[in-house]
Amino acid sequence: MEILVMGAGTVGSIIGGYLTGSGYNVLLADGWQVNVEVLNQKGLKVSGTRGEHSFPVKAVLYEELKGLNRKFDLIFISVKSYDTAASLEAIRPLMGPETIVISTQNGINEEMIAATIGSQHVIGAVTEMSGFMGAPGEVVETRMGGGFVIGELDGQMTSRVNDIASIMAGTGQIQISENVLGLLWSKLLWNSMMNPVTAISGLGTGRILQNDLFRKIALEIGKEGYTVSNKRNIHLEPLTLMGIDPRRFNPGRPKDVQLEYESLKQLPEPLDKMPSMAQDIKNGRKTEIDFINGFIVEAGKILRIPTPINEEVVSIMHEVESKRLVPSTQILDQLASKYL
DSSP, X not given: OXXXXXXXXXXXXXXXXXXXXXXXXXXXXXSOHHHHHHHHHHOEEEEETTOOEEEOOXXXXXXXXXXXXXXXXXXXXXXXGGGHHHHHHXXXXXXEEEEEEXXXXXXXXXXXXXXXXXXXXXXXXXXXXXXXXXXXXXEEEOOTTOEEEEEOTTOOOOHHHHHHHHHHGGGSEEEEOSOHHHHHHHHHHHHHHHHHHHHHHOOOHHHHHXXXXXXXXXXXXXXXXXXXXXXXXXXXXXXXXXXXXXGGGOXXXXXXXXXXXXXXXXXXXXXXXXXXXXXXXXXXXXXXXXXXXXXXXXXXXXXXXXXXXXXXHHHHHHHHHTTSSOOOHHHHHHHHHHHO
């Protein structure tokens, strides 16, 4: 089994490290030269919720992939969503007729990936793990019991999904779903709520959820996403590991919305936990806002469903990215006065 992981950030490194530790022949590809050098010279260090581990991984720079004369059986796409298209072009020469490609990214990239390389190569996956890069070649896991939910995009139960589940078992808890697309949308809604709200305010997820007003703003964002997904006939699923049920974001069922509003406050989220988008702002990197809230906005336009708060959140995030706007809770106060 030849495995390639595109992107040696947090999730990609965790996958590559644990698969290497399980005895698979894994190659990590990344664009950060220092990271690649450390991985090759010192190996990968993973610490956090599963203890401390060291894996003797192999890594290359993206441009070095052109010189490889080999085919991979399994390829993970673990890059930022805005780098997906470039990653697909890089892996084309490395794919065989039976190669399976799995996205472990934020957002919903499966449709674009399937359209580019063929749906027969794609298995869907919902990533249920979190952490951060402590330094080049070092990753810290922060979620207990993390793992992946995988499945065919059309919901069929196939032997290859079972095979992939067995291979991925060493990376964490693996579940198989007949509705992986519904789970992907459910996670998209959660990310659309928490990622930009933390990045805009500078507050951690726990502080957002403990604040009655800010929690209500997040839920208002989620309600728009629910409406779009419902129009697309997406069957949302509870995110049991994260403790939320996006099915209760239905604006037409205010009692359900209120129930979820109260439940969100009880989530055991660390007060100062910063999702990936907030980490990107802190580190001066481009965010995935266009592939999360922007994805909902664009889907809404196609369906002629207004998504005003998501549109404004995208606009605000672009201002924060460009440093024309400084993260502040006052921005959330302004959103509240406008939409609540």
